[in-house]
Amino acid sequence: MSSENGKRLLETDAGGLNFEATELTLGLPGEPRVTSDGGAKLGSKRGFSETVDLKLGDNNREVKLGHSLQEAAKSPVSKTQVVGWPPVRGFAKRGKKSCKYVKVAVDGAPYLRKVDLEIYNSYQQLLTSLEDMFSCFTIRNYLNEKKIEQVNGIEYMPTYEDKDGDWMLVGDVPWQMFVESCKRLRLMKSSEAVGLGLTTGPKYSSTN
Amino acid sequence: MEPSELKRSKDSPNSDESTRRSSFPDEVLERVLSLLKSHRDRSSVSLVCKDWYNAERWSRTHVFIGNCYSVSPEIVARRFPKIRSVTLKGKPRFSDFNLVPENWGADIHAWLVVFAAKYPFLEELRLKRMAISDESLEFLAVSFPNFKALSLLSCDGFSTNGLAAIATHCKNLTELDIQENGIDDKGGSWLSCFPESFTSLEVLNFANLSSDINFDALERLVGRCKSMRVLKLNRSVSLEQLQRLLVNAPQLAELGTGSFSEELTFRQYVELESALSNCQNMHTLYGLWDAKGIYLPALYPVCTHLTFLNLSYAALRSDELAKLLAHCPRLKRLWVLDTVEDKGLEAVGLNCPLLEELRVFPADPFDEEIIHGVTEAGFVAVSFGCPRLQYVLYFCRQMTNAAVATIVQNCPDFTHFRLCIMNPGQPDYITNEPMDEAFGAVVKTCTKLQRLSVSGRLTDLTFEYIGRYAKNLETLSVAFAGSSDWGMQCVMGGCSKLRKLEIRDCPFGNAALLSGLEKYESMRSLWMSACNVTMNGCRLLAREMPRLNVEVMKEDGSDDSQADKVYVYRSIAGPRRDAPPSVLTL
Numbered sequence: 001m002s003s004e005n006g007k008r009l010l011e012t013d014a015g016g017l018n019f020e021a022t023e024l025t026l027g028l029p030g031e032p033r034v035t036s037d038g039g040a041k042l043g044s045k046r047g048f049s050e051t052v053d054l055k056l057g058d059n060n061r062e063v064k065l066g067h068s069l070q071e072a073a074k075s076p077v078s079k080t081q082v083v084g085w086p087p088v089r090g091f092a093k094r095g096k097k098s099c100k101y102v103k104v105a106v107d108g109a110p111y112l113r114k115v116d117l118e119i120y121n122s123y124q125q126l127l128t129s130l131e132d133m134f135s136c137f138t139i140r141n142y143l144n145e146k147k148i149e150q151v152n153g154i155e156y157m158p159t160y161e162d163k164d165g166d167w168m169l170v171g172d173v174p175w176q177m178f179v180e181s182c183k184r185l186r187l188m189k190s191s192e193a194v195g196l197g198l199t200t201g202p203k204y205s206s207t208n
Numbered sequence: 209m210e211p212s213e214l215k216r217s218k219d220s221p222n223s224d225e226s227t228r229r230s231s232f233p234d235e236v237l238e239r240v241l242s243l244l245k246s247h248r249d250r251s252s253v254s255l256v257c258k259d260w261y262n263a264e265r266w267s268r269t270h271v272f273i274g275n276c277y278s279v280s281p282e283i284v285a286r287r288f289p290k291i292r293s294v295t296l297k298g299k300p301r302f303s304d305f306n307l308v309p310e311n312w313g314a315d316i317h318a319w320l321v322v323f324a325a326k327y328p329f330l331e332e333l334r335l336k337r338m339a340i341s342d343e344s345l346e347f348l349a350v351s352f353p354n355f356k357a358l359s360l361l362s363c364d365g366f367s368t369n370g371l372a373a374i375a376t377h378c379k380n381l382t383e384l385d386i387q388e389n390g391i392d393d394k395g396g397s398w399l400s401c402f403p404e405s406f407t408s409l410e411v412l413n414f415a416n417l418s419s420d421i422n423f424d425a426l427e428r429l430v431g432r433c434k435s436m437r438v439l440k441l442n443r444s445v446s447l448e449q450l451q452r453l454l455v456n457a458p459q460l461a462e463l464g465t466g467s468f469s470e471e472l473t474f475r476q477y478v479e480l481e482s483a484l485s486n487c488q489n490m491h492t493l494y495g496l497w498d499a500k501g502i503y504l505p506a507l508y509p510v511c512t513h514l515t516f517l518n519l520s521y522a523a524l525r526s527d528e529l530a531k532l533l534a535h536c537p538r539l540k541r542l543w544v545l546d547t548v549e550d551k552g553l554e555a556v557g558l559n560c561p562l563l564e565e566l567r568v569f570p571a572d573p574f575d576e577e578i579i580h581g582v583t584e585a586g587f588v589a590v591s592f593g594c595p596r597l598q599y600v601l602y603f604c605r606q607m608t609n610a611a612v613a614t615i616v617q618n619c620p621d622f623t624h625f626r627l628c629i630m631n632p633g634q635p636d637y638i639t640n641e642p643m644d645e646a647f648g649a650v651v652k653t654c655t656k657l658q659r660l661s662v663s664g665r666l667t668d669l670t671f672e673y674i675g676r677y678a679k680n681l682e683t684l685s686v687a688f689a690g691s692s693d694w695g696m697q698c699v700m701g702g703c704s705k706l707r708k709l710e711i712r713d714c715p716f717g718n719a720a721l722l723s724g725l726e727k728y729e730s731m732r733s734l735w736m737s738a739c740n741v742t743m744n745g746c747r748l749l750a751r752e753m754p755r756l757n758v759e760v761m762k763e764d765g766s767d768d769s770q771a772d773k774v775y776v777y778r779s780i781a782g783p784r785r786d787a788p789p790s791v792l793t794l
Contacts, residue, residue, distance in 0.1 A: 082713070084305030085687065086573045086603060086630045089362075089388060119469040119498055122420050122444050129470050132448075 100179060106134050106156065106187040117179045123171055127158060130187065156187040237263040247272040269293060274732050276314055276338065277757065280781040281322035293332035293357075294323070300735050300775055301685075302710060303337055304362060307737055307773065309761060311788045315339045315365075317347070318786075324351040332357040332383075339363065345370030349377035357383035357411070364390030368398045368417065375401035382435075383411035396421030396444070402429050409433040413440035415464045415495060420444040431456040437489075440464025443497045448476055454483035463487070464494035468503060468522065477506060485509030492516040501528035511535035516542075520569050523547040530555035541565040546581040546603060553586030557593025565599035566590060573603065573630065584611035591618035599624040606637040607664060612646035622654040626661035632688035632713070635665040642666055648673035651681075661685040671695035675702025683708045696720035700727050710735040718745030721774070725749065728756050733777040737761075741771045743794075749776065750794035757783055758794045 100117045113133055120126045158170035162181045170178070170185070241264050244250050254264040270293040273279060284291075298314025300307075316338045323330050330352045340363050348355065355378050360366075368391065374384065375398055396419040402409070409429065414421070421444065430436060430453050437460060441450065445466030454460070472480070480503075484490075490510050499522035511517075514536050519529070520543040529544065529552040539560040544552065546568050556563065568582055584607045591597065597619040607629050616622065627646075635642055643664035651657060651673050658680055662670060666689035674681065675698035682705055690696065696716040699706070700723045708731065717740035728734060728749075743760065750758040761773035783793040 082632065084302065084307045084712075085632060086570065086628055087302075087305050087685075087687075088570060088573050088603070089304050115471070119467070119500075124420055125444070125446050125467070125470060128446065128448070132473060132476075133471065 100182075102160075102182055102184050104130065104133070104185040104187070107189045109134060115185070117182060122175055123178075127170075130158070130185075134187070157190050158185065159188050160185045234259075234263055238267040242267040242269075245270075266290060270295070270332075273297065275777050275779075276319070277781065277784050278732070278777060278779045281319045283781060285322050285326035289326070291327050292330060293334075294319075294327075294330065295334040295336075296338060297336040298338035300710070300733065301337070301708075302712065302735055302737065307712070309788065309790050312761075312791065313339070313784065313786050313788070315341075315344075315786065317341065317344045320344055320347055320351070328352065329354050331355060332359075334359040334361075335363050336361045337363065339365040340370070341365050342367055342370035342373070346373040349373040354380055356380050356408075357385075359383065359385040359387075360389055361385075361387045362389060367392035368394045368396070368419070371414075372398035372401045375399065376403075379403075379406065380408055381406070382408050384409070385411055385413040385438075386416050387413060389416055391416060393417050393419050395419045399429070400425040404428070404432075407432045407434070410435045411438040412436065413438065413464065415440040415442050417442045418444065423449050427452060427456070434459070436460065438462040438492075440494055441466040443467050443495075446470050447472055447480060447503070451476065451480040451483045454480075454487060458483075458486040459489055460487055461489045462492035462494070462516075463490055465496050467498055468496045469498040469500050472503065477503065481506040481509065488513070490514070492518075494518040494521075496522040498522065499524065501525070501531075504528060504532050507532065508535045513538060515540045518543040520545055520567070523571055524552070525549075526551035526555065530559075533559040536560060537562075539563055541599075543567040543569065545569050545571045547571045548582075549580055550582055550586035550589065553582060554589040557589045557591070560594060562596060563590070563594040564596050566594070566597060567599075567601040568603055569601075570603040570630065581605055584608050587611065588614055591615040595619055596621065598622055601626040601628075601661075603628045603630060605630050606634075607643065607646065608636045608638050609641065609643060609645040609649075610638075612643075613649040616649050616653040620653050621656060622650070623656050624659040625650050625654065625657060626659065626685070627663055628661065629664040632663075633665045642669070644669040644673070648677075651677040655680065657681055659683040662689055663687060665689075667691045668695035668698070671698045675699050678703055680705055682706060684710070686711045686714055688713045690714045690716060693717055693720040693723070697723040700724035707732045709733075711737070711739060713738040715740055717741055718748070721745050722749060725752055728753060728776055729778050731778070733775065735773075735775050736771075737773040739774075741774055742769050743771050744769070746771045746774055747794050755779070759787065760792045760794065762790055762792065 101114045102117060104113045104115055115126070115129065115133070117126070120129065159167050160170055160178070160182045161184045162168050163183065167186070173181075237260070241250070241253060241260075244253065247270070250264055250268060254261045265287050266289065268288050269290060271284060271288055271291050272295045273284070274297050276296050276298045296316070296319065298316075299312055302308060303312070314337060316335060317340075324347070328351070331354050333348070333355075334357070338360075340360065345366055348358070350373075358374060358378075358381070366389075371384070371386070374381065396417070399414070399421040402425070406429075410433070412429075412433075419442075421442070423445065426445075427449075430439065436457055439453070439457065439460055440462070441453075441464055443466055445453075447466070447468060447470055450465055454463075484506055487510055491514060493507065493510065493514055493516070496519060499519070501524065504524075511532065512535060515538055517536060517539055523545050524532075524547060526549050529548045533539070533555050536559065540562055542556060542560065542563060542565070544556075544567070548568075553568070556566065568586075570581060572581075582602070582604050584604070587600075587602055587604070587607075588611050591614065595618055598621050600622065601624075604627075607627065612627070616625075629643070636646075643662075644667055646664070647660070647662050647666070647670045650660065657678055660674070660678065660681060660683070662685070668691045671690060671694075674684070678684075679702075681703045684699065684703070684706065686709075693716055696711070696714075697720055699709070700720075706727070712735075714736075716736065720739075721736065721741050722745060724734065746758050746760055750756065755778060757777055757779045759775045760771045761775070763772045766772050787793055
């Protein structure tokens with residue numbers, strides 16, 4: 001995933017930069033380096049003459065051609081991102097905390113709940129969690145009963161409202177796309193859904 | 209396989225004097241040598257005399273090949289007829305960071321073909337940074353009836369279909385360990401390919417994969433593999449599912465949890481805690497993806513006997529870590545994210561006196577806006593509380609010479625010191641001086657140092673220190689450092705035990721490269737990228753040292769005379785024939 005970040009710098013994604021503009025220098029800015037030929041020469045291939053500032057967040061990448069050698073010397077390489085640096089393997093986004101809370105309504109339940117979609121990694125996890133969450137309502141009444149798989153034995157169709165305000169069946173799009181576009185969830189009683197012609201199941205079902 | 213190691217026993221008899229040596233049946237010699245496990249000892253033994261060489265080669269069952277291109281499979285098979293276990297490493301380490309072109313090589317298939325012919329009873333294959341296709345995995349699965357253990361670390365080129373082939377055909381499999389690979393995850397159905405009659409699995413690690421697996425199949429598999437001791441789940445396995453697995457596998461010694469974050473009812477939490485507390489043998493804990501602090505107490509019963517805790521997927525805060533570590537007095541190895549900050553590291557120093565290894569990874573390595581993470585203060589705090597530290601990997605955004613000097617004074621036993629100050633070329637942030645004295649202190653104080661990674665602003669003085677003091681150094685990683693050729697020359701001249709040197713973005717040129725002429729044959733490899741080495745310098749090296757392979761990787765659009773990336777390694781197999789067009793062998 002993030003191991004691609006470094007690669008992007010050299011691809012044409014980076015706003016049509018020519019190669020020279022992205023070259024980076026070695027060693028200390030402002031100091032001429034002595035090469036093996038004996039003469040001092042500012043590394044023509046890799047001068048600090050331009051630095052590139054890339055913001056690798058979301059989809060907006062600003063590319064600014066920067067500084068002269070002198071300016072770069074003030075904040076040495078801090079604004080430069082380099083291929084393969086820092087040397088972390090592709091798990092750079094380990095444990096990044098973010099949250100996306102959405103309301104969950106269940107037909108017939110007296111109140112709504114909220115879940116954080118970011119803590120799940122698949123439809124299966126989400127749906128299992130919702131089952132647990134809403135079976136609680138009935139469990140409260142039967143104190144020592146085991147958890148029941150479907151609330152009251154009635155089937156529910158999981159639906160969600162997307163960014164455009166449309167009500168969609170959960171499971172058709174890849175998980176991440178769903179997380180990004182989902183605004184709220186509704187577990188709709190299947191009996192209500194029958195008339196809507198929602199007979200085929202979702203593409204991304206939760207089991208293999 | 210280190211043919212140029214010169215460790216001759218002074219009293220070695222040779223076969224010409226066989227009449228004079230005491231009779232020592234070959235079988236006895238082989239029996240004695242079969243007890244030798246270390247491949248370095250075995251290399252030394254094989255150099256004593258011809259008889260010992262033969263006895264050693266007949267008794268060797270495990271071969272370790274640190275660079276797959278240093279030798280050919282035919283040569284290996286000719287020398288060692290009885291191999292049952294192979295460890296192979298392929299690409300240069302910097303391939304982990306995208307510095308090596310994708311089709312570079314290190315393909316396992318040619319090796320498998322030879323092994324199928326010469327080692328039909330092969331049991332174990334451990335690969336690191338090799339390319340392996342699904343076809344190769346299928347070939348492996350059907351060619352070796354006794355195959356037991358497959359470990360793939362940082363490999364690529366395969367998909368879950370290959371894993372399905374392994375699960376389907378390897379009836380005697382004890383170990384399937386898939387770590388940090390570039391795997392094409394096509395879904396979790398491969399796990400269901402283990403037959404219902406299959407019970408031998410002891411190690412299962414699929415943490416690397418992201419797809420959902422069929423949990424029922426997994427539950428049944430774990431239930432019937434009573435010898436399972438290592439189980440590392442992937443993120444799709446929930447806490448509730450984890451509890452169900454643990455109930456059937458209390459014998460586990462190493463556990464990698466799945467996601468540690470869903471909402472649990474109170475009863476579920478209690479059941480989880482109870483299942484964990486039954487795992488009396490557990491000494492290693494991984495995973496804990498997205499761990500929520502409130503559920504960590506479920507781990508307390510396991511923590512008391514934990515020796516290795518890997519929290520590098522759980523972005524814990526300092527207080528959450530502190531509470532957890534209060535229950536982990538026996539910890540020897542700890543991996544964390546820098547979200548725990550210095551305060552969290554203080555807790556490490558306070559609670560884990562037996563700690564030998566600490567790794568602190570950056571949660572957001574590419575984001576410069578972060579002002580948290582860890583600093584020199586955290587590292588110093590750990591050093592005061594953990595004098596037995598030997599291995600450290602530390603990513604930070606600021607460091608001082610004084611702090612490092614204090615750290616090594618507290619912990620003189622470092623064997624592995626890898627410090628990564630994440631801004632390239634950054635000086636001591638208080639004095640604004642280079643970090644030379646820091647690494648000088650490290651090499652002067654830590655006489656047992658084997659591995660060193662340097663960072664920050666460094667002049668040639670750092671390398672003078674390294675060359676002068678780091679006499680046991682075997683692996684050195686350098687980036688954005690040094691002032692001139694002299695730096696590298698000091699290292700090449702002074703570090704007699706150096707085996708692996710990897711350099712990027714440093715002002716070292718041909719003089720530096722050529723100063724190591726005499727040395728490269730005693731090393732495994734040299735990597736230099738974005739330095740000042742030219743093609744002529746490389747050609748000269750290749751000409752002078754015919755037993756070295758000198759490879760140059762060219763980047764598009766670069767100057768023809770510059771050698772952008774150079775990889776030099778010793779080889780008895782000659783130049784390789786499978787190099788892609790972007791790799792020139794000189």
